[in-house]
Amino acid sequence: MLPLSTQSILVHDMTARNEYLQGVKALLPVVPGVLPFAAICGMASVEAGMRVPEAFGFSFIVNAGASQLVALQLLDKHAGAFLVVLAVLVVNLRFTMYSAALAPYLRNAPSWARWVGGWVLSDQAFGVSVIRMEQGGTYRFYIGTAVSMVFLWQLGNAMGIFLGALIPSAWQLDFAVPLCFLALIFPVLRDRPCCVAAVLGGSVAVWAAPLPYNLGLMAGAFAGIAAGLLAELRGGRK
Known part of the structure; x- marks a missing residue:
């Protein structure tokens, strides 16, 4: 032993x-x-x-x-x-x-x-x-x-x-770029701030998609972060 x-x-x-x-x-x-x-x-x-x-x-x-x-x-x-x-x-x-x-x-x-x-x-x-x-x-x-x-x-x-x-x-492989990020979103949608961040960030990213050099992705990221923080702050005051 x-x-x-x-x-x-x-x-x-x-x-x-x-x-x-x-x-x-x-x-x-x-x-x-x-x-x-x-x-x-x-x-x-x-x-x-x-x-x-x-x-x-x-x-x-x-x-x-x-x-x-x-x-x-x-x-x-x-x-x-x-x-x-x-x-x-x-x-x-x-x-x-x-x-x-x-x-x-x-x-x-x-x-x-x-x-x-x-x-x-x-x-x-x-x-x-x-x-x-x-x-x-x-x-x-x-x-x-x-x-x-x-x-x-x-x-x-x-x-x-x-x-x-x-x-x-x-074969349009471009679909893989948003798919790659979408697969990461759903597991973290556990509360209101996360959902707000995902919806607004995704909307801005789609709206800003025509911007060059993938700047639309960055715009969506910053918009989502700001929206999530604001939603969390407002929720904490209630």
Whole structure:
């Protein structure tokens, strides 16, 4: 029979491994939306003139679909490096809000988990993880989800890079972009402020969709945040 201390270590290791796997499994429902979206980004990189290593490096470093598309659109129009970087930073402002929301749950996580967790943060990883974290999930669940999302994103980009030319133009894959985000909305519609934020943010995003460089998405995000905060403040006064 194993010593009690050894048994405790084995149980801890099994529990930790199970949390990582739960994070991986939780990502499965968003796969149908993520792969086509990532493939679009991969195709766009090749169409912009990037070679295969450059396209992979670009996808791996940026690791954010909306930012990749914005940067590629600007590069295609021969915009300066400063403007490209500025546009990407603006589009990625939402990640500061995600980070602030996740920070309390990662406060006691190891340093490596916080460093890795910051880089692998994505819309999907946040949307899937934040609900579980509120229910007592640990950093392991988040890392399992977020790291899996990175691999999934790179797989989709690879499909676009290598197979993009074989995809018929009649296949309109653009539907995957809103689908990718819609899959994250419904699980968090649990109270009035969330519903108000979703309805108003979605409406503004649709209305502002014609804006260039995915600015409609940012407009919808800020409108939704403002509406949700206002609804929460008004609800608290009653």
